[in-house]
Amino acid sequence: MKTTLSLLFAAALSLTSMPAHAVKWDLSTMTCKQFLESGEDNIAVVLTWMDGWYKGDEDNAIIDTEVFIDNAKKFGAYCGKNPTVSVVTAADEILGK
Numbered sequence: 001m002k003t004t005l006s007l008l009f010a011a012a013l014s015l016t017s018m019p020a021h022a023v024k025w026d027l028s029t030m031t032c033k034q035f036l037e038s039g040e041d042n043i044a045v046v047l048t049w050m051d052g053w054y055k056g057d058e059d060n061a062i063i064d065t066e067v068f069i070d071n072a073k074k075f076g077a078y079c080g081k082n083p084t085v086s087v088v089t090a091a092d093e094i095l096g097k
Contacts (some may be wrong), residue, residue, distance in 0.1 A: 005082040032079030
């Protein structure tokens with residue numbers, strides 16, 4: 001569990017550049033296990049996308065890193081305990097849309 005949280009924390013902080021090759025993800029079918037095993041770059045991209053998606057159109061264009069990292073930790077913990085759940089379901093549970 002600590003490894004998962006550490007990985008998510010590092011990915012959330014690094015937010016490194018996109019991989020050179022294009023990839024399409026269907027987050028409605030991606031499981032938490034697949035997400036956790038997808039690598040730091042992919043985790044960072046998905047977490048960042050979810051942060052924006054769940055803020056909606058009404059929120060300001062602000063990234064609160066404290067909230068972002070806290071949500072990333074919660075998301076990692078949830079996915080670690082529920083590896084077969086889709087990341088969309090996990091996000092709904094954690095970010096509540």
